[in-house]
Amino acid sequence: MTEQASDFELVIRPKYGLFDLNWKELLEYHELLFFLALREIKIRYKQTVMGASWAVLQPLFTMIVFTLIFGGLAQMPSEGIPYALFSYSGLLLWTYFQNALTNSGNSLVGNAQLLSKVYMPRIFIPTAPCLAGIVDYAIAMTILAAMMVYYQFMPTAAILLLPVIVLLTLLLAAGVGYWLSSISVKYRDVKFALPFFIQLLMFVSPVIYPTDILSENLQWLLSLNPLTGLLNAHRAVLLGHVPVDYVGLAISAAITLAIFFSGILYLRRTEKYFADLV
Amino acid sequence: MTSRNNKPIIEVKHLSKEYQIGMDRTYKRFTESFTNAVRHPVRTLRGLTGSKETFWALKDVNFEVERGEVLGIIGRNGAGKSTLLKILSRITYPTEGEIVMRGRVGSLLEVGTGFHPELTGRENIYFNGAILGMKKREIEDKFEEIVKFSGVEKFLDTPVKRYSSGMNVRLAFSVAAHLDPEILLVDEVLAVGDAEFQKKCLGKMGEVASEGRTVIFVSHNMGAVKALCSRGVVLDEGTIRVVGDPDTTIDQYLNKIHREIYNVPLSDRRRDKPVSLRAKILNLEIVSEKTRVIDALDGTKPFEIHLTIQAFKQVRLAVQIEIRNDSRTIILCSSELQQNKTFEFKPGIYKIICLLRPSLLASGEYRITCGLAVGPHEWIDYVVDAHQFSIKELDIYHNGFSLSQRDAVFHVNHSWEVQRGV
Numbered sequence: 241m242t243e244q245a246s247d248f249e250l251v252i253r254p255k256y257g258l259f260d261l262n263w264k265e266l267l268e269y270h271e272l273l274f275f276l277a278l279r280e281i282k283i284r285y286k287q288t289v290m291g292a293s294w295a296v297l298q299p300l301f302t303m304i305v306f307t308l309i310f311g312g313l314a315q316m317p318s319e320g321i322p323y324a325l326f327s328y329s330g331l332l333l334w335t336y337f338q339n340a341l342t343n344s345g346n347s348l349v350g351n352a353q354l355l356s357k358v359y360m361p362r363i364f365i366p367t368a369p370c371l372a373g374i375v376d377y378a379i380a381m382t383i384l385a386a387m388m389v390y391y392q393f394m395p396t397a398a399i400l401l402l403p404v405i406v407l408l409t410l411l412l413a414a415g416v417g418y419w420l421s422s423i424s425v426k427y428r429d430v431k432f433a434l435p436f437f438i439q440l441l442m443f444v445s446p447v448i449y450p451t452d453i454l455s456e457n458l459q460w461l462l463s464l465n466p467l468t469g470l471l472n473a474h475r476a477v478l479l480g481h482v483p484v485d486y487v488g489l490a491i492s493a494a495i496t497l498a499i500f501f502s503g504i505l506y507l508r509r510t511e512k513y514f515a516d517l518v
Numbered sequence: 519m520t521s522r523n524n525k526p527i528i529e530v531k532h533l534s535k536e537y538q539i540g541m542d543r544t545y546k547r548f549t550e551s552f553t554n555a556v557r558h559p560v561r562t563l564r565g566l567t568g569s570k571e572t573f574w575a576l577k578d579v580n581f582e583v584e585r586g587e588v589l590g591i592i593g594r595n596g597a598g599k600s601t602l603l604k605i606l607s608r609i610t611y612p613t614e615g616e617i618v619m620r621g622r623v624g625s626l627l628e629v630g631t632g633f634h635p636e637l638t639g640r641e642n643i644y645f646n647g648a649i650l651g652m653k654k655r656e657i658e659d660k661f662e663e664i665v666k667f668s669g670v671e672k673f674l675d676t677p678v679k680r681y682s683s684g685m686n687v688r689l690a691f692s693v694a695a696h697l698d699p700e701i702l703l704v705d706e707v708l709a710v711g712d713a714e715f716q717k718k719c720l721g722k723m724g725e726v727a728s729e730g731r732t733v734i735f736v737s738h739n740m741g742a743v744k745a746l747c748s749r750g751v752v753l754d755e756g757t758i759r760v761v762g763d764p765d766t767t768i769d770q771y772l773n774k775i776h777r778e779i780y781n782v783p784l785s786d787r788r789r790d791k792p793v794s795l796r797a798k799i800l801n802l803e804i805v806s807e808k809t810r811v812i813d814a815l816d817g818t819k820p821f822e823i824h825l826t827i828q829a830f831k832q833v834r835l836a837v838q839i840e841i842r843n844d845s846r847t848i849i850l851c852s853s854e855l856q857q858n859k860t861f862e863f864k865p866g867i868y869k870i871i872c873l874l875r876p877s878l879l880a881s882g883e884y885r886i887t888c889g890l891a892v893g894p895h896e897w898i899d900y901v902v903d904a905h906q907f908s909i910k911e912l913d914i915y916h917n918g919f920s921l922s923q924r925d926a927v928f929h930v931n932h933s934w935e936v937q938r939g940v
Contacts, residue, residue: 248700252608252617275648279634279641286636286677357631358649359608512611515604516537 254512266361273364273371280343280372295376296383299331306331306448319450321481325387329475330447332384333406336377337413337467338438343369344417345434349424352518362511363504366417370410377406384478396480405474405489412466412496418503422510425517446471463488466495525620526582527701527732528606532615533579535601535756536572575601577756578615583701585621588723588733590747590764592740592772598756599736603705606734621732624650624699626691626719635679639670639689642678646693660696668692695722701732720746740764740772741844741882741923776906784904791900796833797863797890798898801826802905817879817912817921817929823872825888827899829863835898836860837870840887841879844923849879855891878931881909882923 285291303324310316311323318326344366348355351365388395424430445467451459462468469485469492476484576598583589593599604610606617607625632649633642643664647657657664665671668689670681678686695718704723724746727733737743743750743764750764752771760771779787785800804811806821815821823839836854843849852872854860861870884907889900911920914929921929 248621250619250623252605252612252619254612254614254616269651271654272648272651275645275654279637279645282641283634283636354632354649356609360649360651515610 262361266363269361269364272360273367276364276368277371280369281375284372292376292379295379299328299335299380300383302331302335303328310448316449317453319452319475319482321393321479322391325384325391325393325479326450326475327448328384328387329478330471332377332380333409333471333474334442334445334447334467335380336373336406337409338442339376340370340373340410340413341416341420341438342434343373344413345420345424345430347417348421348514349428349431349518355518356515362514363418363507366421366507367414370414370417373413374406374410388479393479393481395478398477398480398484401473401477401484405470405477408493408496409467409470409474411500412470415496415500415503418507419499422507422514425510425514441465441467463491464495466492466499468492470496527585527587527620528583528734529618530579530581530615531617533576533602533605533612533617534574534614535576535598535605535610536574536613538572574756576605576612579753579756579758581751581758581761583732583734585732586727586730587749588727588735588747590743590750591734591736591753592738592743592750592768593753594738597753599738599753600705601756602753603703603734603736607703619701621700622651623701623703624694624697625703626694626705626722633678633686633690636677638677639674639681642689643693646690647697650694650697652697664692664696667695691718699726699731701734702726703734703736705736739845740768744769745924780906784901787901787904789900790902791897793897793899796831796898797827797829797835799825799827799888799890799901799904800867802886802888804905804907811907814908814910817881817909818876818914820873820875820877822874823886825870825872826867827863827870827890828867829865832862832864833892833898834860834862835890835892837872838889838891839872842885842887843880843927844882844884847927849884849927850874850877853891855894878912878914878929879909880921880923880926880928881911883908 285294288294290297306327307324311318311327316323347366347369348362354360354365355362420430420434444462444465446462451462451468451472454462469488469490473484473489473492476482579598579602581589591599591602601610603625605612606619607623632646634645637645643661644654644657647664648654652660665674668685668691670685670689673681673685678689681689702723704719720742723733723735727746733746735743735747747764749762750768751761752759752768760767762768762771783800784802785798801824803824803826804815804821805824806815806819811821825837825839836859838853838855839850840848840852841850885903886905886907887900887902888904890898892898912922912929913920
């Protein structure tokens with residue numbers, strides 16, 4: 241037995257301190273997080289005919305329908321760019337967020353067997369679907385690239401901000417996912433409320449309409465939705481049709497981080513009874 | 519050797535675990551919490567201050583395990599064994615007390631966890647390994663070995679949903695068995711049902727123990743604990759009753775308990791099944807060579823089971839007898855119903871005798887469960903583990919070699935011959 245191994249000491253106690261997130265342990269188990277995400281990716285399109293093209297079809301068809309209804313019939317303003325491009329760039333990020341949150345919110349109950357049979361940092365379970373969704377996002381991005389070529393849009397240097405925006409969206413989905421998945425261990429209502437909540441959320445986020453069709457007061461209210469700043473910045477850095485609203489992005493980032501860290505704390509507080517309740 | 523190496527590898531101090539009971543579902547709906555709060559404000563408040571109906575699965579459990587020790591934890595169903603194991607493997611948390619562990623923990627209770635039916639055998643090896651706490655490097659190094667051990671080489675790239683259940687278990691066990699923990703947790707209770715799998719678990723355990731690593735073995739089978747463990751802990755109703763050498767201290771303790779149970783006349787024992795009691799089993803005796811056998815039998819001799827029953831009304835019934843061995847496998851299940859034979863009784867006391875010809879049972883402990891039945895649906899009386907007896911030895915060829923339950927469940931008469939050519 242090596243010296244290193246014998247230095248190992250683990251104490252199991254009833255309660256955690258509120259801020260006692262064991263970073264060392266998370267680091268030690270980090271491979272598992274990627275394995276879990278990889279598992280999500282591998283099983284998502286198993287036994288489907290279309291396979292990974294579903295990642296593209298979902299936002300693409302939504303875009304086509306919305307373009308016909310809002311862009312064509314309703315003449316929705318779209319910040320001076322083609323409505324198809326406008327809505328697809330929003331739907332791209334939105335679809336990622338929606339799928340990540342849905343899978344994350346249902347993850348703890350869905351993985352009851354893991355929870356009740358094996359130890360691992362529980363936080364990985366709702367995190368993995370958020371990571372896995374990035375692959376779908378990247379696949380769906382190819383359509384946007386093609387559309388940008390078609391409509392002759394060139395991204396500017398601001399595109400360097402894209403990873404930050406995607407990361408913030410990931411943290412937001414994960415943060416809300418931590419809250420909802422932890423709550424759903426005790427209250428199964430979450431499973432039913434979640435699709436409904438997501439549907440409503442889409443209509444209070446500037447996915448298929450620009451922020452400026454709203455009055456000043458409502459715009460201010462909308463900016464409290466962290467997705468507002470993220471969606472606007474996402475569109476701006478990709479298409480370069482308007483300058484990036486850094487204030488809006490900063491507000492979104494602050495709210496996102498608050499949700500993310502409070503989600504971690506809530507999950508840590510409640511995880512001790514997961515195995516007993518799930 | 520550092521000073522830490524001299525400390526026990528596991529210290530369990532004042533460990534208690536409380537569960538809430540009285541709810542048929544453990545999870546709640548919002549509306550339930552809400553309407554309950556409105557309808558019973560006082561009760562809800564009291565609930566919040568912590569006076570719910572609860573039950574202690576473990577209460578003030580203390581013990582230590584030394585490095586390299588093989589510790590057996592024995593107890594009946596519901597004694598708290600599984601809860602203890604779950605806390606040791608960090609699946610659930612204690613309500614009070616603490617455990618200090620000075621080594622990496624692996625367990626054979628999570629075999630197949632994380633297996634996904636849609637993924638191939640190869641993919642599942644990686645995911646399952648990672649879930650059990652192996653590093654990618656480790657899995658890669660052991661991959662060949664794992665595959666070889668499992669014997670599913672040909673189907674490595676087939677989704678496991680196409681596997682037979684046996685292949686599934688073999689592959690899963692193979693991954694778990696290649697974990698190299700310093701502390702291995704084994705729950706025999708979960709392994710029951712598949713004899714081969716159980717044997718593999720026990721084999722792996724012995725191997726780990728012989729390498730000087732620490733093993734905690736949970737079982738309700740005293741024979742297995744005696745054979746494998748250097749020290750045993752008896753759990754009952756969530757507390758430790760006795761700790762000590764399995765061959766002496768624990769044996770004495772369990773014998774005392776058994777005597778206490780078996781001293782109660784059969785007619786006063788608890789019935790575990792709904793019974794109509796139109797007739798009752800009063801007594802069960804084992805008789806060999808015309809004398810009542812109290813202690814041990816010779817496996818090569820015939821014996822009789824004498825059942826005394828009392829009929830309260832006129833009743834037609836069939837008698838059923840089951841004999842189980844140490845690992846609770848049924849060795850004999852005889853029911854007159856199978857033979858379409860029933861007896862008619864008028865009110866009164868009767869003795870029913872079942873003659874067993876030289877049955878060649880291997881040496882070890884046996885328990886008899888007996889019952890009186892009317893057809894397959896009504897039990898008049900039924901007593902689980904009504905009687906215990908042991909076979910002292912089974913020396914078939916009179917050469918001093920006694921067959922025990924570890925070697926074979928029982929002996930079948932056979933002979934050998936050799937023929938030349940094909």
